[in-house]
Amino acid sequence: MNALIDALFTHGYYIWDDFLSEHEVAELRDCLPDTWKKARIGRNEETVRAASIRSDKIHWLSPAMGEPVQAYLDKMERIRLAANQHFFLGLFEYEAHFAKYERGDFYQKHLDSFKGNENRRLTTVFYMNEEWHEADQGELVIYDLNDQRIEKVAPKAGRLLVFFSEQFPHEVLPTQAERYSIAGWFRVNGVQGNQLDIAR
Numbered sequence: 001m002n003a004l005i006d007a008l009f010t011h012g013y014y015i016w017d018d019f020l021s022e023h024e025v026a027e028l029r030d031c032l033p034d035t036w037k038k039a040r041i042g043r044n045e046e047t048v049r050a051a052s053i054r055s056d057k058i059h060w061l062s063p064a065m066g067e068p069v070q071a072y073l074d075k076m077e078r079i080r081l082a083a084n085q086h087f088f089l090g091l092f093e094y095e096a097h098f099a100k101y102e103r104g105d106f107y108q109k110h111l112d113s114f115k116g117n118e119n120r121r122l123t124t125v126f127y128m129n130e131e132w133h134e135a136d137q138g139e140l141v142i143y144d145l146n147d148q149r150i151e152k153v154a155p156k157a158g159r160l161l162v163f164f165s166e167q168f169p170h171e172v173l174p175t176q177a178e179r180y181s182i183a184g185w186f187r188v189n190g191v192q193g194n195q196l197d198i199a200r
Contacts, residue, residue: 004079004162005086013142013163015153019126020072025157027068029128032180033059036100039107054107056172058097061182072182076124079162080186089121089188096124096184101138105179107172109143112165112185120165122186127155129179138175142168155179 007014020028036057063070076094084091112123125140132155142151145167153161163170165185 001078001082005082008083008087008162008164012167013151013161015151016160016162017156018158019075019160020158022130022158024068024071025128025130028072028182029180031066031069032098032100033065035059039099052108053110054172055101055105056107057100057102058183059100061096061098061184072126076184076186079124083122083186089186091121091186092189094184094186096182099181099183101172101175101179101181103176103178104174105172106174109141109169109171111169119187119189120185121188123161123163123165123168124182124184124186125153125161126182126184127159128157128181129155129177130157132156132177136175136177136179137173138177138179139173140170141173142170144168155181 004014004016036059039054039056039058041053061069061073063073073094073096076096080091080094083089113120129136134154138155140153140155140161141149142153142163143149147169150168153159
């Protein structure tokens with residue numbers, strides 16, 4: 001955890017290899033759902049399907065999906081507490097979904113906070129792809145706010161990427177093999193239309 005905090009303080013992002021063991025990754029893969037929904041862009045009434053921007057499918061995480069999912073969420077809770085302690089972010093909750101990228105799927109460059117509703121503060125991406133090869137592609141590319149490429153992250157099993165949501169545009173390059181991940185966001189509460197915006 002100290003390495004994560006130090007890297008976030010210094011660089012704003014951290015690549016945590018072997019965040020979960022091979023066995024833990026396998027248990028999470030066993031929790032992958034049978035049904036998926038086409039991913040959308042935006043939130044609430046502004047949400048639209050945009051196949052030209054992203055083509056992945058998603059399924060929101062719930063503790064009811066099994067003990068491995070609950071164990072993963074417990075680890076995220078420890079990260080939330082540590083980030084709040086060191087950065088005073090006021091992170092209130094964590095939302096996450098499984099993401100499935102089939103051959104040819106992609107997600108164009110974007111930021112993980114929505115205009116007028118910037119309550120996603122810290123992004124996590126966890127990978128579950130065993131025996132991933134360079135030819136499989138599907139890497140996540142991180143940019144700075146000046147559009148300079150910073151890092152290309154291969155989606156290898158057990159790897160966790162954490163970064164400040166408002167600081168790093170990023171994209172998922174087209175994949176040549178089926179690709180699974182968990183995308184998640186630590187959020188602060190926001191208010192829209194006199195209603196508290198609470199995640200799923």
